[in-house]
Amino acid sequence: MVRFFKPSRNKPEPLVQELIEIVGANQVLYTKEDLIGYEYDATIERATPEVVVLPLTTDEISSIVKICRKFNRPIVPRGSGSGLSGGAVPIKGGVVVSLTRMNKICEIDIENRYAVLQPGVINLQLQDRLQTDGFTYAPDPSSQRICTLGGNVANNSGGPHTLAHGSTVNHVLELEVVLPNGDIARLGSRVLDTPGPDIRGLFAGSEGTLGIITEITVQIIPLPQSLKTMLAVFDTVTSASEAVSSIIRRGVIPVALEMLDQEIIKIVEPRIHAGYPLDAGAVLLIEIEGIPDAVESDSELVREACETSGASEIRVATSSEEREKLWEGRKAAIGAIGAAYPAFYLLDGVVPRTKLPQVMENVLAIASSYGFKCANMFHAGDGNLHPTLMFDPQNEGILDRVLECAGEIMRVCVDSGGAITGEHGVGLEKTSYMEWIYSQDDLEAMENIREAFGPADVFNPCKILPNGHGCAVGHAAEISMAMAGNKMSSDIYI
């Protein structure tokens, strides 16, 4: 269902006029056709903003925030719109502030190991740029070709290499942000461990609800001396899951430890030709980095762990092309599902690593009890699952069943001591699950955070916190309404 908050019009209203005065006519979109592209992110939810502004500077953003306050309109910050939780969807209408034109790499300081970036810089562009100097920026979401660093910080995004290097928050030194009153504040600093409470850390992962990130300073690290990428083939998901624990038990922390199950291999391999065996029950994609001798000895330990867990084959990439192919299969998996099925719904649960075998068995059993095919490609080393339910949206009543099945799967994650999102964020999508994890007191403390920054309805209203905590409308109902209304118009329900 697409929500229109005010009928789009072709004649600018006072709000639009004032915005144009600040940023110029080319940077303000308000006609119906122009707004369509800003209705959604990579999820199911859609809603039309009243206006979209594309600022170029922090000062412009500060003025935009003040104008929106004056006209009492909510503000939704937006990067590339690749989010998987409805975070950038303007569910209450208002003004979308798109950061994509603020895309300059302002400074790279190799000696002091940091990079200063505007929020619209694309993740992969930074990595590519650093590579020439022998450095890298570690967090690498699978969407790194398209997602912005502002979006990464706002969602505290992870990626395959989070296992050894941590999530985005562990790499952010300083943020410049515009707060709900339009003030510009700097959080953290270019050096480590600035005295005082870690507001920088709190802001990371706040999903655009506390303010707009206008500049980011991240830490950069040297590229490893040596790297080994391995593919271990298993008959079942359970034995692959056991191998994950067995590797960790041997004291080895690979930089990446990813799993793909049979269902996803069957989708990916014919399209990408990554080299995954079609008859495998599951594969583990394992990467080890460090100094050459240590990489050799650690990969022996990994081999041993995989073999004792029943691996039928272990392959090592012998060239960078082979490595890239193996990774392409993993990183392009979501796109491949989109090509193979009319619709799918991707989840983001996280569980203690030792619970993986049991949880995976339950997930597959739940999906099959609903009659859904369920593909899994996920960050096994972190216990971060992405069960993906494939379905035909034309089927009567299917969307309710998808949500019901997803809810049951999330329950399994929570009951195993896990959480409802490992990297995609709560957004709109998971607000109703928040009460499964947190008590009313916990949620009230989160509300306190929001209020300390400013009124809860200024930035990205109705995100993160559930019904009654700053958002008047219950959410589970909204999702199913949105899906039901939307089923013909979108073929990918991520």
Added chain:
Amino acid sequence: MQNSETKILSQVFEEFSPIVDGRLIDDQKPLFTVAPRNVREVSEIVKVAHSQGLGLAIAGSRTAMRLGKVMKLPFAVLDTANLNSIVEYVPEDLTITVEAGMTLATLQFTLAEHGQYLPINPPPSDEISVGGMLVTGIAGTWRGQLPSTRDLILGATTVKGNGTVVRSGGRVVKNVTGYDLHRLHAGSLGSFGVVAETTFKVLPLPTSSVILKIKPKSIKTGIDLGKLLLDKGFPVRSVVLTSPSVGALLLSDEDFLLLVDVGGSEVAVAQTVAAIRDLSEFAVDSIETTIGQQLRSIFKGDNRIVIRVGVPRQRITEIMSYMMEINIAGFANIAAGQILGECFSGDLNSLDELAGELGTLREIVERYHGYLLIENAPTDLRSKIDPSGRAELSVVGELRRKFDPGQIINPGRMGGRE
């Protein structure tokens, strides 16, 4: 507060067995001390204190009590010594949940039995409580190459200043479910409530480690070599340059010393040591690994004046030289861009002079986006110069009002409670 009032107050706390043990905080006498045994008791104590408007100084192992602004009387002490159990530890998950009064030493001992550790070595020793470690944000020489408490924390149970128990995060290594309240407590000096339980991400303990000693000719050659080693991506846990006076204390060697802590598997350590020998134009010796602990505790002592300066790596040589000129001896953690130094103050009069000198040093490092933090100092000095020197963001004040409406937790530590 009158004696009679104190008596009544201490009666209010009777079920928590308040004691008066004579231990001072910031040279001040607390009314009494209570030591809760679990989160529920923490909550009850804080509720009562909140209703009485009584300040509560939170004390862990008391190894890091002389930082921040001087605490404001009157206050009682909430001692976390009895909050010392392991709540949950599943070694294969690489996570552990412990109560906040547990010392880092006990935590490390438990982890070591399973070949794991929390990769942090705050000065002066592992006696610090884990809650204290989180709220002070004190790290050690491994910082930079390894994460700090604010990175390793996965979740916490805290008690707000009105007694409400709040949980955030969880026991999984990756989690973006809601705001990371636990991060708010990192470096907060306890100003948002009492930390009662913490969950950390842990790492496998290196099976082998060695400390290498290199004698560069000057600060500059030492720092440059240190940076070179760091940029090669070796498994080094720290690269530290000590000033001659520290070298003399530590190894009876009154020279600049570059100490490199290498840790990893045996092959990793062997290959790294060989590579460093090849790279260094100076002799490279292996020395006792206990030197690491000795370096950590080199400035231990209540009455010492210890500062930490954070600067971009490029500025370490300049700032360390300057610090030596003004008689601050210390050592630089090159990976983190941090210099820990001890200031020698003579008598009380010279404290004014020292405060002036530190003020100037602070101005210089701030020009480079750096900071100067007083990590340990007597109350006199902490009254003369702001220990952190950071202007508080207005949002921090707002957060404090939300999380500790009566401003009773560690009253005055971060300012406020005028």
